[in-house]
Amino acid sequence: MRLRVGYSYTSSRIGVVNVRLEAVIQLIIATSFVASWFVTPIWAIKGINYSIYLTPLGYVVIFFGNKALVPPPTVFAVWLFALDAGLVPIIWRRTRYPLYLSMILAVLSLTMLVDTVLFQQRYLQVRGYVTSPTPNGYIYVQLPHVSVFEVPFYILLALVVITVVNSVTGAKWTNVQVIIRRRKITGGNQLDIIKGVLDRVGVKYEDVDNGVRVGGTMVLLKGNSLILVKDSIETEVSLDVALAELVRAGADQLIRTAGDDYEGE
Amino acid sequence: MASKYLKNFLIYSTALVVISLLLIVWTAQLAPTLIRFVTLTGVPYVQVASINVTANGVFISLTVVNNGSLGFKPTGGWVEVMDTGQFGVVNETSRSLTAVVPLTSRWLSLGSVGVRGLINGYLNGNPAYIAFFDVIPVHVVNYIDVSGISYNDCVITVTLNASLVVPIVINTVSNMSLFTKYTAHYVFNTLTTYSINIKVPSGNHLVNLTIPIKSGPNVYAFSCSLSNNTTYVLYMPTIITYEFPNGNETTSRLFIYVFTYRGG
Numbered sequence: 274m275r276l277r278v279g280y281s282y283t284s285s286r287i288g289v290v291n292v293r294l295e296a297v298i299q300l301i302i303a304t305s306f307v308a309s310w311f312v313t314p315i316w317a318i319k320g321i322n323y324s325i326y327l328t329p330l331g332y333v334v335i336f337f338g339n340k341a342l343v344p345p346p347t348v349f350a351v352w353l354f355a356l357d358a359g360l361v362p363i364i365w366r367r368t369r370y371p372l373y374l375s376m377i378l379a380v381l382s383l384t385m386l387v388d389t390v391l392f393q394q395r396y397l398q399v400r401g402y403v404t405s406p407t408p409n410g411y412i413y414v415q416l417p418h419v420s421v422f423e424v425p426f427y428i429l430l431a432l433v434v435i436t437v438v439n440s441v442t443g444a445k446w447t448n449v450q451v452i453i454r455r456r457k458i459t460g461g462n463q464l465d466i467i468k469g470v471l472d473r474v475g476v477k478y479e480d481v482d483n484g485v486r487v488g489g490t491m492v493l494l495k496g497n498s499l500i501l502v503k504d505s506i507e508t509e510v511s512l513d514v515a516l517a518e519l520v521r522a523g524a525d526q527l528i529r530t531a532g533d534d535y536e537g538e
Numbered sequence: 539m540a541s542k543y544l545k546n547f548l549i550y551s552t553a554l555v556v557i558s559l560l561l562i563v564w565t566a567q568l569a570p571t572l573i574r575f576v577t578l579t580g581v582p583y584v585q586v587a588s589i590n591v592t593a594n595g596v597f598i599s600l601t602v603v604n605n606g607s608l609g610f611k612p613t614g615g616w617v618e619v620m621d622t623g624q625f626g627v628v629n630e631t632s633r634s635l636t637a638v639v640p641l642t643s644r645w646l647s648l649g650s651v652g653v654r655g656l657i658n659g660y661l662n663g664n665p666a667y668i669a670f671f672d673v674i675p676v677h678v679v680n681y682i683d684v685s686g687i688s689y690n691d692c693v694i695t696v697t698l699n700a701s702l703v704v705p706i707v708i709n710t711v712s713n714m715s716l717f718t719k720y721t722a723h724y725v726f727n728t729l730t731t732y733s734i735n736i737k738v739p740s741g742n743h744l745v746n747l748t749i750p751i752k753s754g755p756n757v758y759a760f761s762c763s764l765s766n767n768t769t770y771v772l773y774m775p776t777i778i779t780y781e782f783p784n785g786n787e788t789t790s791r792l793f794i795y796v797f798t799y800r801g802g
Contacts, residue, residue, distance in 0.1 A: 320664075322663065336576050337578060337608065337662065338607065341576075343572050345565045345569070345572060346561055346565045367543065370546070370547035373547060373551070374547055374550055378554065381558050385561065388562050395569070396569045396572070405577055405578040407581055407583030407584075409583060410584070410669040410671055412581045412582070412610075412667070412668045413669070414578070414661050414665075415665040416664060417664070
């Protein structure tokens with residue numbers, strides 16, 4: 274089955290995911306951004322005894338051996354938005370709007386990062402020196418430092434770029450479809466076999482009470498026999514006939530599939 | 539007519555922008571409680587340890603007091619003596635800091651002086667400057683000691699090495715004796731006072747005191763020359779007058795000089 278917003282699926286039936294490579298690249302960039310940020314700070318002010326590192330949990334400030342964590346709330350939005358920017362086009366694929374939405378999320382993520390850096394500029398001021406009184410005078414200590422954006426920042430920029438490119442091209446700049454399929458397709462009874470086959474073929478179906486429905490065609494399991502319900506006529510059928518009727522009912526879906534993501538209004 | 543998807547999209551994106559704005563405002567309001575102020579504690583400082591007025595100049599020695607986890611490594615600096623207006627460059631030699639300013643006549647009338655200065659160096663690796671001001675008593679150092687002896691024909695010549703800030707007068711030598719160190723045999727022994735009255739000007743000088751030892755009342759000369767490779771001790775109590783600008787000061791000074799004679 275496909276994951277599509279607007280269809281009533283039971284969550285336990287995620288067997289096949291069929292997405293465009295462009296969307297997968299976007300997800301990979303988004304997750305690698307968040308993952309790399311947990312390894313390396315995205316932005317840092319580096320000095321000998323005064324350093325500030327921007328981690329996903331906030332600023333880590335190190336001042337002459339004193340260590341403190343300053344967590345501005347906007348920092349959490351940076352990576353939550355970025356993660357959503359990767360996930361939205363995977364979850365919602367019916368129209369082109371998820372691409373726009375993930376572009377907005379990526380840009381907002383960058384905006385939150387800028388705001389977080391501004392927080393540092395405003396409240397964690399680095400003047401390049403510190404003075405302190407002594408018993409008979411004062412001490413003036415220079416704090417030379419350099420500001421650097423690190424690897425996660427450039428991955429975030431790449432995420433913004435890819436979301437813009439995907440929005441402009443409709444995520445169609447490659448011709449590759451990525452299909453993720455669950456290996457196990459058959460279950461216990463005949464109904465489970467039917468569902469497994471439909472998953473594999475790519476026909477979307479609805480679970481009904483003790484049966485499945487594709488469009489106006491329904492197959493019900495009564496005892497050990499399958500009942501085909503089509504145009505309000507009930508017929509007892511074999512497994513292969515039931516399958517054939519369900520696939521026929523879902524044929525228009527199959528024709529539409531393969532490349533219709535992000536096309537609808 | 540806009541589709542329901544466009545409507546959803548507009549609702550989501552507007553909500554996201556609103557959430558972002560609220561986050562920014564919230565962060566700004568939260569900021570004062572998030573940050574905390576930290577200052578340096580237990581910072582090192584520089585003290586004037588001593589001021590020694592000598593004939594070679596005024597030596598101002600400084601010490602760095604490290605009283606915490608922070609370590610200051612000095613590399614140089616300067617001092618200014620407020621009362622004389624003199625500047626000195628601080629030299630750093632193996633953990634001691636010293637500045638030398640020229641000796642002027644004003645120094646001799648000063649009881650204490652104010653010294654201010656700036657020491658540069660590194661605090662835990664960061665370039666740092668320590669400014670200080672201290673009022674410190676002035677210690678006047680007049681150095682005088684025996685540097686050599688000759689004894690021939692019952693005449694002793696004692697060479698004094700003097701490094702003086704003020705002029706002195708060597709008044710008298712009393713109860714002088716010369717004896718061997720290990721066997722304690724007298725070369726001569728006097729129980730009398732010799733009047734010397736030699737005036738030594740300030741500065742660095744070598745002064746020879748020549749005293750003939752003639753046997754007589756209270757003077758016992760057992761030998762008129764020294765033996766080779768023998769260690770002798772000179773015992774010479776002396777009265778010296780220092781001529782300070784604000785008055786003379788007479789003190790007694792005991793010179794004891796141990797030497798091994800290797801003459802020819």
